[in-house]
Amino acid sequence: MIGEDFAELLAAAQEGNELAFSRLWRDGNAALLRYLRVTAPESAEDAAAETWLHVVRGLTSFSGDEQAWRAWLFTTARRRTIDEARRRSRRPQKALEEAPPGQVPASPDAADLAMEHIGTRSAMALVARLPPHQAEVILLRVVAGLDTATVAHLVGRTPGAVRVAAHRGLRRLAEILAEAGVTL
Amino acid sequence: MPNFICPSRRDVPLISDASLAALLAGAELPPGAAPELRPLAEALAELAGRPVGDELAGEANTLTAFREYFGASGPAHHVSRNRRPRPRGRRLPLTAAAAAATILGLGGLATAAYAGALPAGLQRLAHDIIGAPAVGAQPASRPSLPIPAASGQPSHGLCTAWAHAKAHGTRKQQAVAFSKLAAAAGGPGNATAYCTATAHSATPPSSRPARTPSHRSGKPTGLPTPRGSGKPTGLPSPRGSGKPTVLPTPRGSGKPTALPAPDNSGGATVHLTQRPARRS
Numbered sequence: 001m002i003g004e005d006f007a008e009l010l011a012a013a014q015e016g017n018e019l020a021f022s023r024l025w026r027d028g029n030a031a032l033l034r035y036l037r038v039t040a041p042e043s044a045e046d047a048a049a050e051t052w053l054h055v056v057r058g059l060t061s062f063s064g065d066e067q068a069w070r071a072w073l074f075t076t077a078r079r080r081t082i083d084e085a086r087r088r089s090r091r092p093q094k095a096l097e098e099a100p101p102g103q104v105p106a107s108p109d110a111a112d113l114a115m116e117h118i119g120t121r122s123a124m125a126l127v128a129r130l131p132p133h134q135a136e137v138i139l140l141r142v143v144a145g146l147d148t149a150t151v152a153h154l155v156g157r158t159p160g161a162v163r164v165a166a167h168r169g170l171r172r173l174a175e176i177l178a179e180a181g182v183t184l
Numbered sequence: 185m186p187n188f189i190c191p192s193r194r195d196v197p198l199i200s201d202a203s204l205a206a207l208l209a210g211a212e213l214p215p216g217a218a219p220e221l222r223p224l225a226e227a228l229a230e231l232a233g234r235p236v237g238d239e240l241a242g243e244a245n246t247l248t249a250f251r252e253y254f255g256a257s258g259p260a261h262h263v264s265r266n267r268r269p270r271p272r273g274r275r276l277p278l279t280a281a282a283a284a285a286t287i288l289g290l291g292g293l294a295t296a297a298y299a300g301a302l303p304a305g306l307q308r309l310a311h312d313i314i315g316a317p318a319v320g321a322q323p324a325s326r327p328s329l330p331i332p333a334a335s336g337q338p339s340h341g342l343c344t345a346w347a348h349a350k351a352h353g354t355r356k357q358q359a360v361a362f363s364k365l366a367a368a369a370g371g372p373g374n375a376t377a378y379c380t381a382t383a384h385s386a387t388p389p390s391s392r393p394a395r396t397p398s399h400r401s402g403k404p405t406g407l408p409t410p411r412g413s414g415k416p417t418g419l420p421s422p423r424g425s426g427k428p429t430v431l432p433t434p435r436g437s438g439k440p441t442a443l444p445a446p447d448n449s450g451g452a453t454v455h456l457t458q459r460p461a462r463r464s
Binding site for chain 1: 207208209210226228231235236247
């Protein structure tokens with residue numbers, strides 16, 4: 001999250017200031033990737049790149065605060081993954097190879113495990129074990145930083161349903177951690 | 185150690201609202217939160233944490249796209265393209281009140297308005313609000329007078345002001361109003377002729393009834409709405425203050441804006457029904 005500098009950065013980026021845009025990109029891209037790598041791992045990097053292209057093209061027309069900005073980023077990303085999933089489901093050869101989004105755990109490979117940032121990847125793997133809807137809600141709340149109402153709008157459910165999904169998801173995550181014997 | 189074979193849901197406490205909020209924010213648990221939630225809080229803090237690993241890898245490609253779209257980097261080197269991004273200051277559509285503020289606050293535009301030289305939409309607006317000639321009408325003719333640089337004072341505002349001061353004002357107000365009018369007209373003796381000439385050169389009155397403001401010194405007058413828009417707008421005083429004194433209405437609010445009280449030692453407010461001098 002950028003916070004109080006957001007409006008200034010946005011304005012500068014909209015006037016073509018590359019540094020400002022870079023700042024916005026750095027703040028948003030990691031969040032996008034984390035969301036995408038859990039919900040649509042087979043096309044996460046492509047979806048992220050396409051999302052930013054869309055954002056660059058629409059940048060000068062955008063107006064809003066940081067919540068609205070992030071909502072735009074994640075709405076765009078989500079739409080890309082849905083379109084991509086539809087496209088893939090139409091290709092019969094590929095259907096067997098690819099699992100539907102959200103059910104493939106982002107299992108860290110050896111290289112990732114060796115990274116010092118195992119905590120982040122592990123956390124993603126953890127969330128990936130949730131039912132897809134709960135995983136998405138938790139990612140949009142925690143990673144994207146969107147509030148309940150915005151998440152509700154994005155996923156097409158009521159705020160109450162989103163709250164329930166978040167609560168259930170968190171309880172399930174806590175259970176998984178407890179089962180795994182994770183302690184401080 | 186927790187029992188791996190039969191994990192019990194009792195191990196997981198109910199999550200309080202405060203803990204829930206903290207967890208979803210990737211933040212520290214509040215004091216008094218169930219300790220069993222701590223591993224979860226840590227995991228979520230990681231999720232919400234700063235970029236790591238390859239998460240910043242795609243920047244170059246995106247910046248290239250940005251550069252191509254916006255032209256050379258830096259606001260100083262704006263390359264003009266067909267899809268040149270609009271300057272940020274002008275992204276709001278021109279509301280009626282904002283247009284009025286623009287017209288009335290800038291002498292140059294007021295001149296253009298009176299010359300009937302504005303684009304049609306703005307000209308209509310100017311016609312409604314300050315009595316500039318309607319679209320296609322003859323430009324308001326007046327003696328070649330210098331318009332006070334910042335006031336955009338419509339010439340027949342002075343006439344109306346004087347008429348009003350005569351009817352309602354104190355002697356001092358009348359004197360001041362008249363002296364202004366005289367200055368504009370090029371001499372005291374020309375004042376009446378000036379007002380008559382201005383009256384005839386302006387467009388015929390619209391169907392709106394002329395309204396006499398209940399003018400109390402120091403208070404802004406209420407204003408009838410401009411034709412069709414439904415939004416009452418304020419008008420500046422005719423004094424050349426150099427500042428647009430209209431308060432633009434926020435878009436869509438439809439709320440009337442108050443006239444800032446002009447320095448009332450003799451200035452008078454410009455009336456909306458800015459047709460020629462008041463007809464009885």
